[in-house]
Amino acid sequence: MELMRKLEILADSAKYDVACTSSGADRKGNGTDLGSCSASGICHAFSADGRCISLLKVLLSNVCIYDCSYCINRKSNDLPRAAFTPRELADLTIEFYRRNYIEGLFLSSAVLRDPDYTMEQMIRVLELLRGEYRFRGYIHAKTIPGADPLLVQKMGLLADRLSVNIELPSEQSLKLLAPDKGKTAILRPMKQIAGAVLQNKQELVQYRHAPRFAPAGQSTQMIVGASPETDRHIVQLAEGLYQKYSLKRVFFSAYIPVAQDSRLPALDTPPPLLREHRLYQADWLLRFYRFSAQEILDEDTPNLNPYVDPKCNWAIHHMERFPVDVNKADYADLLRIPGVGPKSAKRIVTARKSGALDLDALKRIGVVLKRAQYFIQCKGYHCTGNAGEQVVRALLDPAAFSVGNEQLSFFAAPDLHRLVQQGTTAIKAAQEVQEEAVRCLVKTM
Amino acid sequence: MLGKNDVIYLYDGSMEGLLCCVFTAVAEKEMPVDIWVEEEASPTLFDTKAIYTDPQRAKRVAVSIPKKMGECAKELVEHVFFTSVEQKELKILRFLLLGYQHGTSVCKMLGHPDVAPMIDAEKALLNETHLLKGFLRFSDYGGTLGAVIGPKHYVLPFLAHHFCTRFGKETFMIWDKTHKAALYWKDGKAEIFDMQQFTPPNPSAGEQQYRALWKRFYNTIAISERENLNCRRTHCPKRYWAYMHEMQDLL
Numbered sequence: 001m002e003l004m005r006k007l008e009i010l011a012d013s014a015k016y017d018v019a020c021t022s023s024g025a026d027r028k029g030n031g032t033d034l035g036s037c038s039a040s041g042i043c044h045a046f047s048a049d050g051r052c053i054s055l056l057k058v059l060l061s062n063v064c065i066y067d068c069s070y071c072i073n074r075k076s077n078d079l080p081r082a083a084f085t086p087r088e089l090a091d092l093t094i095e096f097y098r099r100n101y102i103e104g105l106f107l108s109s110a111v112l113r114d115p116d117y118t119m120e121q122m123i124r125v126l127e128l129l130r131g132e133y134r135f136r137g138y139i140h141a142k143t144i145p146g147a148d149p150l151l152v153q154k155m156g157l158l159a160d161r162l163s164v165n166i167e168l169p170s171e172q173s174l175k176l177l178a179p180d181k182g183k184t185a186i187l188r189p190m191k192q193i194a195g196a197v198l199q200n201k202q203e204l205v206q207y208r209h210a211p212r213f214a215p216a217g218q219s220t221q222m223i224v225g226a227s228p229e230t231d232r233h234i235v236q237l238a239e240g241l242y243q244k245y246s247l248k249r250v251f252f253s254a255y256i257p258v259a260q261d262s263r264l265p266a267l268d269t270p271p272p273l274l275r276e277h278r279l280y281q282a283d284w285l286l287r288f289y290r291f292s293a294q295e296i297l298d299e300d301t302p303n304l305n306p307y308v309d310p311k312c313n314w315a316i317h318h319m320e321r322f323p324v325d326v327n328k329a330d331y332a333d334l335l336r337i338p339g340v341g342p343k344s345a346k347r348i349v350t351a352r353k354s355g356a357l358d359l360d361a362l363k364r365i366g367v368v369l370k371r372a373q374y375f376i377q378c379k380g381y382h383c384t385g386n387a388g389e390q391v392v393r394a395l396l397d398p399a400a401f402s403v404g405n406e407q408l409s410f411f412a413a414p415d416l417h418r419l420v421q422q423g424t425t426a427i428k429a430a431q432e433v434q435e436e437a438v439r440c441l442v443k444t445m
Numbered sequence: 446m447l448g449k450n451d452v453i454y455l456y457d458g459s460m461e462g463l464l465c466c467v468f469t470a471v472a473e474k475e476m477p478v479d480i481w482v483e484e485e486a487s488p489t490l491f492d493t494k495a496i497y498t499d500p501q502r503a504k505r506v507a508v509s510i511p512k513k514m515g516e517c518a519k520e521l522v523e524h525v526f527f528t529s530v531e532q533k534e535l536k537i538l539r540f541l542l543l544g545y546q547h548g549t550s551v552c553k554m555l556g557h558p559d560v561a562p563m564i565d566a567e568k569a570l571l572n573e574t575h576l577l578k579g580f581l582r583f584s585d586y587g588g589t590l591g592a593v594i595g596p597k598h599y600v601l602p603f604l605a606h607h608f609c610t611r612f613g614k615e616t617f618m619i620w621d622k623t624h625k626a627a628l629y630w631k632d633g634k635a636e637i638f639d640m641q642q643f644t645p646p647n648p649s650a651g652e653q654q655y656r657a658l659w660k661r662f663y664n665t666i667a668i669s670e671r672e673n674l675n676c677r678r679t680h681c682p683k684r685y686w687a688y689m690h691e692m693q694d695l696l
């Protein structure tokens with residue numbers, strides 16, 4: 001088969017994998033060999049769906065012996081199949097890399113004959129790249145559930161990041177939708193990798209030249225919207241994964257119907273993009289804003305509010321914690337102010353040492369006053385309480401009500417889609433839903 | 446009536462020249478309304494004062510910056526000088542005058558009206574540098590790699606380290622069309638020089654094949670159910686598209 005066609009088939013089969021970041025590894029060029037890694041990662045292009053393209057993301061092969069119902073590559077799906085030879089893929093990676101199209105390779109694969117055989121093929125590609133081509137760029141490899149731990153170990157010594165996809169947020173869903181995969185087949189390698197990364201850190205302290213095991217750590221991803229788990233369940237699961245397996249990232253992917261199957265949402269169900277977005281925001285709160293999963297969603301709130309971001313939602317429900325005095329509060333409390341992010345919080349801490357900050361100074365520092373003004377006090381300014389409705393309006397996320405060209409965007413909240421389906425015009429539906437959201441939120445204040 | 450301070454400084458566009466403007470402003474205790482590059486100056490109602498570039502004076506100012514306000518101020522000034530933000534010279538002057546008053550704390554006065562614009566300008570430069578580390582496209586011309594970029598700011602010196610260390614053994618040239626300058630890397634040596642014009646050679650069949658493969662990959666990897674062209678434009682502004690093989694024909 002022609003290389004062009006292969007690339008098309010194997011990129012198409014890989015496109016639902018969300019992680020395409022090249023971050024977490026810092027490896028300088030050495031002057032002779034090809035490549036380097038930059039800790040913050042580099043995006044080389046953005047595809048028409050607005051996602052960053054950093055790595056050559058392909059499957060080694062999309063021939064699969066398994067039949068996971070949510071996956072386009074499942075055995076029972078009628079789909080063109082192909083496989084790269086390890087040499088082909090290594091060459092392609094190098095030529096793309098030299099032209100600065102990519103930061104490296106994101107290699108994954110369907111299960112060819114059995115998990116071990118597949119892993120061996122993948123390792124072959126990495127060996128060519130790291131050995132023969134002496135490639136120092138970024139490599140993210142996905143381990144295959146059920147593969148021999150020795151192969152996982154081997155892969156970790158060649159790749160910068162490993163991932164094991166948890167696929168679905170619960171064991172029941174996994175059993176139902178991916179009967180060939182077991183939860184243990186997923187958690188076991190995750191645990192192994194976490195252990196190996198930790199052990200490697202200790203070795204590196206002792207011998208600086210010890211071989212590095214997955215220096216960019218491990219990540220995972222799960223599909224949301226294919227199975228019935230709540231946001232609360234998912235956020236708690238993510239928190240647990242960060243804590244237990246020191247994952248670098250947990251990725252979420254809104255389910256896009258790929259099969260007519262009674263166990264799955266109907267084919268015309270729009271992918272829950274807004275929900276995915278809110279989950280990422282919650283994930284940010286876990287990783288950078290020092291929130292706990294319990295603070296984001298408690299027993300009485302199973303799901304994230306579609307109309308405001310979870311941090312603003314928390315603020316609305318905790319008005320007693322405000323106003324925060326910007327000139328005195330510690331970093332953690334600054335982070336709780338809507339309109340203040342980690343960067344501006346750090347800047348505030350630095351800047352206020354040389355004099356109390358007023359509203360103008362905060363604005364210059366990068367604080368979004370439109371939101372922050374209701375939650376702070378600073379030099380010459382003290383927010384007035386009781387601005388309930390005004391506050392809520394300032395915090396609403398316009399993306400949830402976005403109407404372009406009299407049509408709803410994919411991103412609009414589900415209630416809007418419902419009203420439009422019942423015959424309301426998009427603009428009217430957006431207004432109605434927005435007013436209802438305001439009323440609702442004000443009530444909870 | 447134009448007062449004593451209503452004057453525009455004219456300088457030669459070099460860093461040394463600008464430092465001499467700083468010298469004059471301090472010595473004469475005057476605040477110019479703006480500082481222009483002499484060559485680009487347009488007629489004006491204000492008085493103008495041509496500032497002569499004196500290496501001795503420039504050096505005195507250059508030495509005083511890290512000494513009085515720390516390395517971070519020196520770096521900030523150098524960075525902002527490489528940007529194309531409006532009135533960058535005046536911003537630098539204001540910042541330095543503040544720095545002579547406050548010493549090393551000046552870099553931390555992030556909310557001050559004379560500091561925040563410097564930080565923003567630096568951010569613009571470093572952002573563009575970061576974007577171009579990704580958006581720049583090389584073509585292989587018989588073993589030598591060539592790229593053309595059209596950046597807003599003068600990022601070439603900041604890109605040099607990244608590409609030279611990454612592509613150690615390669616030979617490459619990056620031409621900055623905006624600033625008419627080129628970075629050339631060969632046998633472990635980097636050079637930046639003026640270059641008014643550069644017309645890339647015709648791509649070979651092999652080169653065309655890789656461009657086509659890349660383009661196919663680019664088009665395939667997008668999920669049509671999630672199409673979001675606004676988001677793409679925010680992350681990858683249109684002004685970069687002309688230099689990216691996969692985007693060119695979308696313009």
Ligand code: SF4
Binds near residue numbers: 064065066111
């Ligand atoms: S094993 Fe992987 S590729 Fe195969 S059907 Fe399941 S999810 Fe898809």
